[in-house]
Amino acid sequence: MVWYVMISAQQELLSSILAAAPNESAGMSVYIGNRRAVAVRAFSSLFPTIQHLLGDAFNSAVLLFIQQNPPEAPEITLWGAGFASWLAQQEELISYPYVAAVADLEWRIGELERAADTTIDLPSFQLLQEFAPNELRVVVNQNSMLLNNFLPVYDIWKFHQEPFDMRDLHNLNHSVCDPTYIEYLCISRIEWKVNVFEINKNEFYLLLMCRRGDSLGDIIVELTRIELSFSDWLIRMLKIGAILGYSAK
Numbered sequence: 001m002v003w004y005v006m007i008s009a010q011q012e013l014l015s016s017i018l019a020a021a022p023n024e025s026a027g028m029s030v031y032i033g034n035r036r037a038v039a040v041r042a043f044s045s046l047f048p049t050i051q052h053l054l055g056d057a058f059n060s061a062v063l064l065f066i067q068q069n070p071p072e073a074p075e076i077t078l079w080g081a082g083f084a085s086w087l088a089q090q091e092e093l094i095s096y097p098y099v100a101a102v103a104d105l106e107w108r109i110g111e112l113e114r115a116a117d118t119t120i121d122l123p124s125f126q127l128l129q130e131f132a133p134n135e136l137r138v139v140v141n142q143n144s145m146l147l148n149n150f151l152p153v154y155d156i157w158k159f160h161q162e163p164f165d166m167r168d169l170h171n172l173n174h175s176v177c178d179p180t181y182i183e184y185l186c187i188s189r190i191e192w193k194v195n196v197f198e199i200n201k202n203e204f205y206l207l208l209m210c211r212r213g214d215s216l217g218d219i220i221v222e223l224t225r226i227e228l229s230f231s232d233w234l235i236r237m238l239k240i241g242a243i244l245g246y247s248a249k
Contacts, residue, residue, distance in 0.1 A: 036063055036066070038076060039062055039063070039066050039071070039076070039079060040059050040062050040063070042076040042077065042079055042080070043058075043062045043079070043080055043083070044058070046077065046080040046083075046106065046107065046110050047080065047083065047103055047106050047107070048106070048160070049102050049106055049156070049157050049160045050087075050099065050102060050103050050106065052160050053099055053102065053156075053160075054099070061087075062083075065083055065086050066079065068086075069082060069086065077110065077114060080107060080110070081107070083103055083107065084100050084101075084103035084104035084107050085100070085104075087099055087100040087103050088100035097151060098151045098152070098153060098156055101149055101151050101153045102153055102156050102157055104147075105147065105153050105154075105157055105185075105187070105196070106157070108145050108147070108187055109187060109194050109196065112143050112144075112145070112187060112188070112189040112194045113189070113194050115142075115143045115189060116143075117143075117189075117191050117192060118141055118142065118143045118189065118190060118191070118244060119190065119191060119244070120190070120238060120244050120245060121139065121244050121245030121246075122245070123245075124139065124244075124245030124246045124247065125245060125246065127246045127247070127248060128246065131248055132217070133215065133216040133217035133220055134215045134216070134217035134218075135215070135248060135249050136215060136216040136217075136246045136247065136248060136249065137210075137213055137214075137215060137216065137246065137247050137248075137249055138210040138216060138219065138243050138245075138246060139243060139244045139245045139246060139247050140207070140210050140211050140242065140243055140244070141188055141189075141190070141241050141242055141243060141244050143188060143189040143190075143241070144186060144187065144188035144189070144241060144242050145186070145187045145188075146184075146185070146186055146204060146207055146208065146211075147184075147185040147187070148182060148183065148184045148185070148204060149182070149183050149185070150181065150182055151181070151183075152171075152172055152175030152176060152181060152183060153183065153185070154183050154185055154196065154198050155171050155172040155175050155183075156172060157196070158196075159172050182201075183198060184198070184199045184200060184201055184203070184204035185197065185198060185199065186199050186203075186204075186207065186240055186241075186242050188240055188241030188242055189241065190241040195240070195241065197240040199240070202226050202228065203233075203236070203237075206219060206222060206223070206233065207237070207242055207243075209222065210242075210243060215249065216246065
């Protein structure tokens with residue numbers, strides 16, 4: 001299938017380019033060798049899908065990255081900052097732009113996993129009875145991010161999650177072959193769990209309105225224009241953890 005062919009060709013190319021680890025000096029200490037091993041383990045945890053995509057080349061890519069970008073943060077979970085943009089700059093990956101895009105998605109997931117917990121503000125919904133919609137704003141979950149891509153990043157990432165579903169492969173092959181493809185994603189954390197949701201274009205731009213601080217009245221006007229039920233939209237946004245409640249302007 002299309003995706004299997006792409007993965008095989010990619011790994012063969014990358015393995016031949018990145019097979020050699022960074023040069024070691026004759027007197028390299030045990031500490032340096034240990035740091036490299038720790039880095040590889042940390043990156044495999046931070047970027048599990050990238051490890052699948054790069055195959056045997058993953059370890060060498062990680063070592064090359066930390067050689068060129070020596071870690072300064074004491075917390076190893078922060079060593080991967082900049083890895084996605086570094087992958088995007090590698091000449092060998094120009095034909096595989098989705099690698100860096102998936103790395104960016106996984107880094108963002110990790111950022112939210114390290115964030116503080118948030119919960120839905122149930123009492124704030126009483127404000128609907130006290131204020132007019134134009135006097136209210138929607139409170140966006142700060143532990144949420146919006147992404148849009150011209151590549152099937154979500155399908156690639158989901159394809160590598162457990163359990164494997166053949167429908168994911170079908171969706172992925174269809175998306176890869178679609179030159180007009182655009183995806184809209186919401187990554188969010190409510191309490192302890194981080195989720196990635198594929199949303200539609202209308203939901204994406206309505207959330208941008210919320211983030212911009214537009215009033216609830218403006219959002220209701222837009223919902224009416226696109227013929228979307230306010231209650232359906234509200235339930236959906238709460239379910240995916242995109243919003244937490246309301247606040248008075």
